[in-house]
Amino acid sequence: MDDTKKSIILIVDDNFENLQVLGNTLKERGYIPAFAQSGEIALNYLKKKKPDLILLDVMMPEMDGYEVCKILKKNEETKDIPVIFLTAITEIDAVVKGFEYGGVDYVTKPFNVKELMTRISTHLELKNTKEKLLQKVSELELANKTKDRFFSIIGHDLSNLFGSFINLMDIWEVYKEESVESIERSLLSIQNSAERGYSLLVNLLDWSRSQTGKLDFKPEILNLKKIVDENLELLGNNANNKNITLSSFIGESICIFADKNMLNTIIRNLMSNAIKFTPVGGKVEVNSGINKDYVEITISDNGIGIHPEDISKLFKIDVDHKTLGTKNEQGTGIGLILCKEFIEKHNGKIWVESILNKGSNFYVSLPKRNAY
Numbered sequence: 001m002d003d004t005k006k007s008i009i010l011i012v013d014d015n016f017e018n019l020q021v022l023g024n025t026l027k028e029r030g031y032i033p034a035f036a037q038s039g040e041i042a043l044n045y046l047k048k049k050k051p052d053l054i055l056l057d058v059m060m061p062e063m064d065g066y067e068v069c070k071i072l073k074k075n076e077e078t079k080d081i082p083v084i085f086l087t088a089i090t091e092i093d094a095v096v097k098g099f100e101y102g103g104v105d106y107v108t109k110p111f112n113v114k115e116l117m118t119r120i121s122t123h124l125e126l127k128n129t130k131e132k133l134l135q136k137v138s139e140l141e142l143a144n145k146t147k148d149r150f151f152s153i154i155g156h157d158l159s160n161l162f163g164s165f166i167n168l169m170d171i172w173e174v175y176k177e178e179s180v181e182s183i184e185r186s187l188l189s190i191q192n193s194a195e196r197g198y199s200l201l202v203n204l205l206d207w208s209r210s211q212t213g214k215l216d217f218k219p220e221i222l223n224l225k226k227i228v229d230e231n232l233e234l235l236g237n238n239a240n241n242k243n244i245t246l247s248s249f250i251g252e253s254i255c256i257f258a259d260k261n262m263l264n265t266i267i268r269n270l271m272s273n274a275i276k277f278t279p280v281g282g283k284v285e286v287n288s289g290i291n292k293d294y295v296e297i298t299i300s301d302n303g304i305g306i307h308p309e310d311i312s313k314l315f316k317i318d319v320d321h322k323t324l325g326t327k328n329e330q331g332t333g334i335g336l337i338l339c340k341e342f343i344e345k346h347n348g349k350i351w352v353e354s355i356l357n358k359g360s361n362f363y364v365s366l367p368k369r370n371a372y
Contacts, residue, residue, distance in 0.1 A: 007052035007124050010034045012042040012068065013086070014060045018109075022055060022086075029117055039063030043071060046078050053124055056103070058087035058094070066101045073102035080130075082123045086111065217345060219259050221369075224295060225250040227260070228286050231267045238275050245283040246271075254288055256295045257367050262342040269335035270299045270362050277360070278303035290368065294348070297364040306354040314352065315340040339364075 009031050011022045016037070023033040034051055036042035039060055054072075058065040065085060072078045084105040085098040098106045104126075105119050228248050239246045256263070267286075274284040278301045287298045306314070314336050343350045346366050354360035 006030060006032050008032045008034055008049070009120065010036060010042065010045065010051040010054045012036045012039065012054060012060075012065070013057040014038060015057075018057070025113055025117075031120075039065070039068040042068060046072070046081075050078065051081060052127065053120060054081055054083045055086045055120075056083050058085055058089055058098070066097060069098075069101045069103055080127070082127055084119060084123065086116075217259050217262070219257050219346065221255050222258055222260055222263060224254045224256045224288060224297070225252055227263055228267055231264065231271055232286075234268065235271050235275060238272065239284065242275065242278070242280045242282070244275055244278050244281070246275075246285075247283065248286045250286060250288045254290070254295060255368060257369050258346055259342075262345065263366075266339045266342055266364060267297075267299075269339050270364070273335065274299055274301040274303065274360070274362070277301065277305075291365065293367055293369065294365045295368045297366070299362045299364075300359065302359040305356040305358055305360055306352065307356060308354075311352050311354065315350070 009026055011019055011026075011033055013019050013022070014037050019035050019037065023035060026033040034045065034049070036045050040063060042054075042056075056065045056068060065087070069083050069085075072081065072083065079102075082104040083102060084107060085103045086107050086109065087094075088109040090108050095106045104123050107116055107119060225248070228250050232246050232248055236246065271284065271286070278284055282302050285298075285300045287300070289296045289298075316337075340350055343364060343366065348364065348366040350365075351363050352360060353363070
């Protein structure tokens with residue numbers, strides 16, 4: 001048996017000789033035995049460690065095996081551990097009772113070693129198969145939620161966005177003879193709608209390609225200041241519309257090992273969010289630092305902040321969490337999810353610190369050299 005896959009088997013028996021014989025038998029076949037000479041000791045052991053399978057004697061003082069099994073099956077953390085009753089009791093009622101209390105098998109003493117090992121192996125395989133199936137079910141559920149979220153964004157957010165865009169064009173037709181100031185306001189609204197639509201479409205396309213494995217990943221050495229400056233220029237109009245000061249304090253020589261398109265997407269989305277949730281006259285800053293083999297990027301704002309209970313929702317595709325910006329800017333939340341996926345693709349990390357009505361700091365840690 002591969003050492004990396006050794007299963008831990010807890011033997012519960014008040015007879016020391018039985019523990020010794022079973023322990024040696026299990027060791028010879030590559031398992032890791034653990035021992036408990038009473039039901040109470042077994043339950044205390046299970047509070048600290050979870051074995052892969054339990055061999056449980058029935059006749060024990062103070063607390064018999066049935067009672068121990070009953071307690072295990074009521075506990076969410078231990079209910080899925082397979083229990084094989086191992087006892088000298090052969091009456092059919094006792095066997096049935098063992099199954100009723102949650103045992104997966106019932107082996108009588110004196111046991112046949114080959115038979116017992118076969119039963120242990122079978123139940124461990126069944127347990128592993130069940131765990132894999134549950135994992136697959138969980139992945140499928142997440143995939144379905146991801147698909148639903150994707151179509152929700154397409155069906156709701158894009159339709160609203162372009163509906164608004166069309167309405168603005170209708171207003172333009174009615175009021176195009178109005179004053180220059182009125183025309184400028186209409187054009188500005190049209191421009192903002194177009195920019196939001198373009199940003200949303202870019203994020204959706206990148207995200208859909210990442211989900212299907214069709215997005216290229218080509219990391220290279222990049223100058224971080226250059227990337228940040230390009231995005232400052234790109235988002236300058238958004239900031240100017242709210243009189244927000246954008247500042248970068250990235251050192252000229254700081255380099256990072258990343259995919260250029262993905263890094264641009266990360267920086268663009270985090271800066272765009274910071275602008276969105278910062279009030280008129282506020283500020284957004286981009287800083288950097290070196291932490292061993294990683295570059296840490298910080299995007300800070302003095303905006304509305306994030307409620308502590310909402311921070312955990314920010315990067316989950318299956319949670320529909322939206323907050324309007326300080327000028328009622330709308331978003332889908334897809335940008336942060338995309339950032340997290342791209343950062344993890346780089347073996348990096350993203351985390352948030354925020355204080356309500358004070359502002360937020362988004363931290364991104366990415367390798368400064370080849371880490372693949």
